[in-house]
Amino acid sequence: xxxxxILTSLFAIAAAACGDDPSANPPDASPGIDAPPGGGxxxxxxxxxTANTTFTADNTYVIPRLKQLFVxxxxxxxxxxxxxxxxxxxxxxxxxxGARIMAAGTVDKPIVLTSSQPSGSKTAGWWGGLxxxxxxxxxxxxxxxxxTQEATFEAFTTAIPEGKFGGSDPHDNxxxxxxxxxxxxxFNFVADREFNNLTLCGVGDATTIDYVxxxxxxxxxxxxxxxxxxxxxxxxxxxxxxxxxxxxxWNGKAQFIIxxxxxxxxxxxxxxxxxxxxxxxxxASYTAVPRxxxxxxxxxxxxxxxxxGVASYAAVFRRGTGGHYANHIWLGFPLGPEIRDxxxxxxxxxxxxxxxxxxxxxxxxxxxxxxxxxxxxxxxESAFLNxxxxxxxxxxxxLPAAATSKTAPDFKPTAGAAALTGGLPPTDAFFDQTATFxxxxxxxxxxxxxxxxxxx
Numbered sequence: 152x153x154x155x156x157i158l159t160s161l162f163a164i165a166a167a168a169c170g171d172d173p174s175a176n177p178p179d180a181s182p183g184i185d186a187p188p189g190g191g192x193x194x195x196x197x198x199x200x201t202a203n204t205t206f207t208a209d210n211t212y213v214i215p216r217l218k219q220l221f222v223x224x225x226x227x228x229x230x231x232x233x234x235x236x237x238x239x240x241x242x243x244x245x246x247x248x249g250a251r252i253m254a255a256g257t258v259d260k261p262i263v264l265t266s267s268q269p270s271g272s273k274t275a276g277w278w279g280g281l282x283x284x285x286x287x288x289x290x291x292x293x294x295x296x297x298x299t300q301e302a303t304f305e306a307f308t309t310a311i312p313e314g315k316f317g318g319s320d321p322h323d324n325x326x327x328x329x330x331x332x333x334x335x336x337x338f339n340f341v342a343d344r345e346f347n348n349l350t351l352c353g354v355g356d357a358t359t360i361d362y363v364x365x366x367x368x369x370x371x372x373x374x375x376x377x378x379x380x381x382x383x384x385x386x387x388x389x390x391x392x393x394x395x396x397x398x399x400x401w402n403g404k405a406q407f408i409i410x411x412x413x414x415x416x417x418x419x420x421x422x423x424x425x426x427x428x429x430x431x432x433x434x435a436s437y438t439a440v441p442r443x444x445x446x447x448x449x450x451x452x453x454x455x456x457x458x459x460g461v462a463s464y465a466a467v468f469r470r471g472t473g474g475h476y477a478n479h480i481w482l483g484f485p486l487g488p489e490i491r492d493x494x495x496x497x498x499x500x501x502x503x504x505x506x507x508x509x510x511x512x513x514x515x516x517x518x519x520x521x522x523x524x525x526x527x528x529x530x531x532e533s534a535f536l537n538x539x540x541x542x543x544x545x546x547x548x549x550l551p552a553a554a555t556s557k558t559a560p561d562f563k564p565t566a567g568a569a570a571l572t573g574g575l576p577p578t579d580a581f582f583d584q585t586a587t588f589x590x591x592x593x594x595x596x597x598x599x600x601x602x603x604x605x606x607x
Contacts, residue, residue: 185211185235185237185269185270187209187210187211187235190209191207191209191210191211192210192211193210193211193212193213194210194211194212194213195213195215196212196213196214196215196218196220197215197218199220199221199222199223200220200221200222200223200226200228200250201223201225201226202226203226203227203229204222204226204227204228204229205228205229205230205231206228206229206230206231206234206236207231207234208231208232208233208234208260210234211235211236211237212234212235212236212237213236213237213238213239213267214236214237214238214239214242214243214244214278215239215242216239216240216241216242217239217240217241217242218239218241218242218243219242219243219245219279219313220242220243220244220245221245221247221313222244222245222246222247222250222251222252223247223249223250223313224247224248224249224250225249225250226250226251227250227251227252227253227326228246228250228251228252228253228254229253229254230252230253230254230255230256230262231262232255232256232257232259232260232261232262232330233256233257233260233261233262234256234262234263235262235263235264235265236262236263236264236265237264237265237266237267238264238265238266238267238277238278238279238280238336239267239278240267240277240278240338241278241279241338241340242267242278242279242338243278243279243280243281243282243336243338243346244264244279244280244281244282245282245283245284245313245314246281246282246283246284246325246326247284247313248284248285248286248315248316248317248318248353249286250325251324251325251326252283252325252326252327252328253326253327254326254327254328254329254331255327255329255330256329256330256331256362256601257330257601258330258600258601259600259601260330261330261331261332261601262330262331262332263331263332263334264280264281264331264332264333264334264336265332265333265334265335266278266334266335266336268335270605271605271606271607272607273334273335273367273605273607274335274607275335275337275367275368275369275390275391275607276335276336276337276338276339276368276369276370276391277335277336277338278335278336278338279336279337279338279340279346280333280336280337280338280346280347280348280349280350280368281333281336281348281349281350282304282346282347282350282352283325283326283349283350283351283352283354283358284304284313284314284315284316284325284352284353284354285316285317285318285323285325285351285352285353285354285355285358285378285380286316286317286318286319286320286323286353286355287317287318287320287321287322287323287353287354287355287356287377287378287379287380288300288317288318288319288321288353288377288378288379288400288402288441289302289316289317289352289353289376289377289378289399289400289441290377290399290400290430290431290436290439290440290441290442291317291376291377291399291431293400293431293436293439293440293441294431294433294435294436294439299317300317300318300319300353301315301316301317301318302315302316302317302352302353302376302377302399303315303316304316304350304352304376305376306340306345306346316352316353316376316377317352317353317377318353320355321355321356321379321402322355322356322357322379323353323354323355323357323358324355324357324358325354325355325358325380326358326359327358327359328359328360328361328363329359329361329362329363330362330363330601331362331363331364332363332364332365332366332601332602332603333348333349333363333364333365333366333368334366334367334368334605335366335367335368336348336349336365336368336369336370337368337369337370337371337390337391337392338369339369339370345369345370346370347368347370347371347372347373347374347396348365348366348368348370348371348372348373348387348390349363349365349372349373349374350373350374350375350376351373351374351375351376351378351380352375352376352377352378353376353377353378354375354378354379354380355378355379355380356379356380356381356403358380360380360381360382360383360385361382361383361384362383362384362597362601363382363384363385363386364385364386364387364388364598364601364602364603365385365386365387365388365390366386366387366388366389366390366602366603366604366605367388367389367390367605367606367607368390368391368392369390369391369392370390370391370392371390371392371393371394371395371396371427372387372388372390372392372393372394372395372396372410373385373387373394373395373396374393374396374397374398375396375397375398375401375403376398376399376401377398377399377400377401377441378400378401378402378403379401379402379403380401380403381403381404381405381581382403382404382405382408383405383406383407384407384597385405385407385408385409386409386411386598386602387408387409387410387411388409388410388411388560388602388604389411389412389413389557389604390412390423391421391423392421392422392423393422393423393424393425393426393427394410394411394412394423394424394425394426394452395408395410395425395426395427395452396426396427396428397426397427397428397429397443397445397472397474398428398429398430398431398432398443399429399430399431399432399443400430400431400439400440400441400442400443400444401443401444401445402441402442402443402444402445403445404445404446404447404579404581404582405445405446405447405448405450406447406448406449406577406581406582406583406586407449407450407583407586407591407592407597408447408449408450408451408591409450409451409452409453409562409591409592409598410425410426410450410451410452410453411453411554411555411560411562412424412425412452412453412454412455412458412463412484413453413454413455413555413557421460421461422460422461422462422463422464422467423454423455423458423460423461423463424463424464424465424466424467424484425452425454425464425465425466425481425484426452426465426466426467426468427466427467427469428443428445428466428467428468428469428472428474429443429469429470429471429472430442430443430470430471430472430473430494430495431470431471432470434470437470437471437492437494437495438471438494439471442471442472442473442498442503443471443472443473443474444472444473444474444475444503445474445475446474446475446579447474447475447476447477447479448476448477448478448575448577448582448586449477449478449479449574449583449586449588449589449590449591450476450478450479450480450590450591451479451480451482451550451554451562451590451591451592452465452466452479452480452481452482452484453482453483453550453554453555453562454481454482454483454484454485454514455483455484455485455555456483456484456485456513456514457485458485462485462486463484463485463486464484464485464486464487464488464489464522465481465484465486465487465488465511465514465520466481466488466489467488467489467491468488468489468490468491468495468499468504469489469490469491469492469495470491470492470494470495471492471494471495471497471498472495472498472504473498473503473504474503474504474505475503475505475507476505476506476507476509477506477507477508477509477574477575477577478507478508478509478574478575478586478587478588478589478590479506479509479510479589479590480509480510480512480548480550480570480589480590480591481509481510481511481512481514481520482510482512482513482514482548482550482554483512483513483514483555484513484514484515485514485515486514486515486522487511487514487515487519487520487521487522487532488506488511488521488522488532488536489522489532490504490530490532490535491530495530496530499534499535504535505535505540506535506536506540506542507540507541507542507575508540508541508542508573508574508575508589509540509541509542509543509589510542510543510546510548510569510570510589510590511536511542511543511544512543512544512545512546512547512548518544518545519533519544520544520545521533521536521544541573541575543569543573546569547569548564548568548569548570548589548590549564549565549567549568549569549570549571550562550564550565550568550570550590551563551564551565557604557606558604558606559604560604561596562590562591562592562596562598563592563593563594563596564588564590564592564593569589570588570589570590571588571589571593571594572587572588572589573587573588573589574586574587574588574589575587
């Protein structure tokens, strides 16, 4: 393993001995980039990572403008606790299929991936965020003329081999994200080819995703394209598109998820749904396998009821998706959960799309908290979301007023809150089986100490 700090020191020595050396990689003197901590250096990452490499916490690492920084197959990028990585406009970090990222921060020293803009002046969508490509199954090309588990991420062309993902290994291991914050990402590369904040494509269940915050981005907070990866302790805060987006046969599990969709620009051109879940984007392939069929428990989703942009739902289930959802709170969205198209209705009728022991409060304009009737043939969500599944529609879950705060949110229910009881005990070993409350937080606030909510 080599360390970026050692290489930079060698370059500095060579430059001092030989004069200006165009092959050296000197620190960036850009005044717009925050100074690194502890007297370290600002290191520009001009070249892809092809061998095991460690980023150290004393330095700040900068991905140059429009650079897609690939960690290539066979290489492992290790990031020390407390390290900061900054992306210039349009930059992004890509962990390719066969590579790994080992980013294990701590409560006191989270790893931060953020915009290169100065603190206090960062803007949503400035850079592309983090993309992890694995070798687990997906259905992107399941019904193509030559079916294959391999696909190319939507923001890349097939001419970029590093952009491929998917395979036949559900237990593929792309590494570890723990106590990581990703901020102000979601760069729109070209129309309909935008990057998200954190994107997991065909990532396998040997990968660890735990204690990750995705904040202030212009596209989805977290989006999963297929794969079997499981995620836990996720905060998707103040992103401008969907909070938690699932596509193309994701079969993973999730627990302790917070989506805070609040205070969006009035002219935002997209809906800002809590969940958006699809099986496949092409109508002829809505029934493609593997089917999007996650199991998700203990989630708090908070909307902005005053949002005047494109119609936004607490959840949109469509295009043949399934999923088992329990112990949720949906609060304050302009519209309630929406089930669309006959392929998704078939999943709900078969019990493959269900919501249990969950709370709906303050969504829509009446006590049902369900979407109002739309065009002829509109699906009646009340047939699947009702008291028979221990769902409630007019009971205040008891979250504090600060749950909608932009700068200092508090998602922990107040003492005696209705959300603290009534949860369905999880049974799968992945889940914390003591979590019998509804929503993401019970009496212990697991977001404390490592999350932050910086504003522009």
